[in-house]
Amino acid sequence: MGILNVTPDSFSDGGRYDALERAVAHAWEMVEEGAAIIDIGGESTRPGAADVPADEELRRVLPVLSRLARELPVPVSIDTRRPEVMRRCLAEGAGMINDINALREPGALEAVAGTGAAVCLMHMRGQPRTMQQAPHYTDVVAEVGEFLRQQAERCETAGIGPERLVLDPGIGFGKSVEHNVALLKAAPQLLALGYPLLIGVSRKSLIGALLGDAAVDNRLFGSVGAAVAAALAGARLLRVHDVRATREALQVAWTVRARADGEEQ
Numbered sequence: 001m002g003i004l005n006v007t008p009d010s011f012s013d014g015g016r017y018d019a020l021e022r023a024v025a026h027a028w029e030m031v032e033e034g035a036a037i038i039d040i041g042g043e044s045t046r047p048g049a050a051d052v053p054a055d056e057e058l059r060r061v062l063p064v065l066s067r068l069a070r071e072l073p074v075p076v077s078i079d080t081r082r083p084e085v086m087r088r089c090l091a092e093g094a095g096m097i098n099d100i101n102a103l104r105e106p107g108a109l110e111a112v113a114g115t116g117a118a119v120c121l122m123h124m125r126g127q128p129r130t131m132q133q134a135p136h137y138t139d140v141v142a143e144v145g146e147f148l149r150q151q152a153e154r155c156e157t158a159g160i161g162p163e164r165l166v167l168d169p170g171i172g173f174g175k176s177v178e179h180n181v182a183l184l185k186a187a188p189q190l191l192a193l194g195y196p197l198l199i200g201v202s203r204k205s206l207i208g209a210l211l212g213d214a215a216v217d218n219r220l221f222g223s224v225g226a227a228v229a230a231a232l233a234g235a236r237l238l239r240v241h242d243v244r245a246t247r248e249a250l251q252v253a254w255t256v257r258a259r260a261d262g263e264e265q
Contacts, residue, residue: 001037001239002030023064034247041079047132069093083107102151113158120166125174140179141186168198180206187233199230200239
């Protein structure tokens with residue numbers, strides 16, 4: 001899943017792709033590098049980020065979505081937590097809703113249920129502007145897993161079939177470094193819930209911390225390492241900025257593992 005932020009203030013690439021032609025060109029570049037989904041975001045959800053009104057979010061994402069939904073050979077996802085944005089984007093051709101709030105906003109479940117679109121349900125404790133203020137868990141894996149199980153069950157009750165659901169433990173969303181590492185290690189336990197797992201760790205502060213406080217621009221190799229580790233642990237979707245580097249690393253890792261297991265490449 002290639003990340004396309006059309007925002008002025010995202011932590012890694014804010015302002016780089018907030019013009020239509022640049023955004024479209026970057027989406028095509030990621031597809032050519034191997035992205036199977038393009039995920040468009042119109043609101044920064046970095047720690048401390050301010051809320052963006054729905055009309056401004058729509059102003060940012062709709063022109064890009066309209067082009068990409070018509071032109072790209074892969075599905076387009078919308079990274080949003082607002083029901084009105086979901087409805088407009090689904091009508092415009094989005095094939096997936098990637099919601100950091102797991103469809104908990106009033107009206108969000110109804111906006112998606114009857115459409116046939118896929119949904120990624122993510123765990124987040126608090127809100128982006130406050131979520132990193134001393135996050136606490138008794139058992140982070142159990143608590144995140146139970147939250148995701150409940151939200152998936154809620155979706156299925158509303159008519160969103162299990163084949164449409166993906167779960168995301170929310171690396172960096174209301175978690176310490178230790179919490180994030182525990183969740184990455186626990187991927188097999190989360191997969192036991194019965195749904196595909198999405199991991200988004202690309203360029204995040206976790207990578208910087210594990211590398212000794214590396215700056216955002218120095219997190220490529222760490223991000224690729226985390227992506228490979230997540231995939232080998234069972235993650236089916238990887239949300240990344242650096243598509244080619246991640247794809248090539250995964251290609252080598254899968255080939256080596258397949259040959260070691262005596263399987264065909």
